[in-house]
Amino acid sequence: MAKRALTQAWVHRAKTPVAGQIEVFDAGWPGLVLAMSYGGAKSWRLYYRIGGKQRHATIGTYPAMTLIEARDAWRKARVDVAHGIDPHPKHAAALPASMAFESVIADWLKRDQGSKRSLYQTTRLVEHDLMPKWRGRRIDTIGKRDVLDLIDGINDRGAPVKARNVYGALHRFFKWSVSREIIQAHPMAGLARPKAKKSRERVLTDAELVEVWRGAEGLGPFGTVVRMLILTGARKEEIGQLAWNEVHGDAIHLEGSRTKNGNAHIIPLSTPAKALLAAVPRVAGCDYLFTVDGKKTITGWSRAKAKLDAACGVQDWRIHDLRRSTATGMQKLKVPLPVTEAILGHTGGSRAGIVKVYQVHDYCDEKRGALEAWGAHVQDLLAGHEPGKVLPMRGAR
Numbered sequence: 001m002a003k004r005a006l007t008q009a010w011v012h013r014a015k016t017p018v019a020g021q022i023e024v025f026d027a028g029w030p031g032l033v034l035a036m037s038y039g040g041a042k043s044w045r046l047y048y049r050i051g052g053k054q055r056h057a058t059i060g061t062y063p064a065m066t067l068i069e070a071r072d073a074w075r076k077a078r079v080d081v082a083h084g085i086d087p088h089p090k091h092a093a094a095l096p097a098s099m100a101f102e103s104v105i106a107d108w109l110k111r112d113q114g115s116k117r118s119l120y121q122t123t124r125l126v127e128h129d130l131m132p133k134w135r136g137r138r139i140d141t142i143g144k145r146d147v148l149d150l151i152d153g154i155n156d157r158g159a160p161v162k163a164r165n166v167y168g169a170l171h172r173f174f175k176w177s178v179s180r181e182i183i184q185a186h187p188m189a190g191l192a193r194p195k196a197k198k199s200r201e202r203v204l205t206d207a208e209l210v211e212v213w214r215g216a217e218g219l220g221p222f223g224t225v226v227r228m229l230i231l232t233g234a235r236k237e238e239i240g241q242l243a244w245n246e247v248h249g250d251a252i253h254l255e256g257s258r259t260k261n262g263n264a265h266i267i268p269l270s271t272p273a274k275a276l277l278a279a280v281p282r283v284a285g286c287d288y289l290f291t292v293d294g295k296k297t298i299t300g301w302s303r304a305k306a307k308l309d310a311a312c313g314v315q316d317w318r319i320h321d322l323r324r325s326t327a328t329g330m331q332k333l334k335v336p337l338p339v340t341e342a343i344l345g346h347t348g349g350s351r352a353g354i355v356k357v358y359q360v361h362d363y364c365d366e367k368r369g370a371l372e373a374w375g376a377h378v379q380d381l382l383a384g385h386e387p388g389k390v391l392p393m394r395g396a397r
Contacts (some may be wrong), residue, residue, distance in 0.1 A: 117262025215312025269373030
């Protein structure tokens, strides 16, 4: 097979063979070929590899398709191939749907992860970080470079813990896929786990908590969620995705599928927390407390956070810092560490190891007392540190 840098003039002048067929590869355009047959026919052919198999397809004839047009078609085909899509309709129709990334990973979640306590968190990683990137792509076209680009992008947006979690989930997924002979080789072989970065230690001051609370007014359901996070120390997803059937009187009851550690968790509601939830209107036909469209839970946290930053003026903080700030605040109120950890739903720290096995006390009464004291403290802060003066819960929505 010949190879040269094709020009329109050369393609026009090139003589076809007296017998058989010859192919000339276009240098600098890998896989693009000018095929010339006896009788004078000239056509454009594309060679490519997909799913580990070498394929070729005719993409046009000359002069109906010029060299410039052939190269444009080559560019488009290369994009399809990079995403695991066969550019030739005949071949594409033959591709099994079972090789689509979304089909394989759904099967993995069902067969390999279904009984694990981490299923909820793993499913969230798949939906939020993997599906937007690889939905519609053949699993056997996802390589090490693709994984690196994904993890680097997560790291670059300032989420190193998420990057490590995604690495772990993907490593297990591809290992399972190899064991099931869905793919032949593990694309992450030799790929080091992202380095752990020092945990954030940002704790908002009392004054900053007040500014965040006040800045949340006017942000609708987002603002109410932020205030609930301050009062409960819960995770953003635990409150943001709260369903009406999870609120039982003066406590929130979360099943293991809704918590990070997979354990059921009860969050007692303090007086101000109950006042906030009492002000949330119930939308007919909607299962969730906090919704914008009346159908699903709230999304668009990055935009809401930007608005909150502009309203409150607090610098260099994240929503998750509220959880740390609440825990720190309760420690200042002399709440015992085991009680604080029980409120946060932690299974490590003072509740790990042998203590976890033999200490089964749920601290329900202690949690309620601590959160009530914390809620009163927050109200005192809002009232200008004047003990006993309770600020009305304005703007709960």
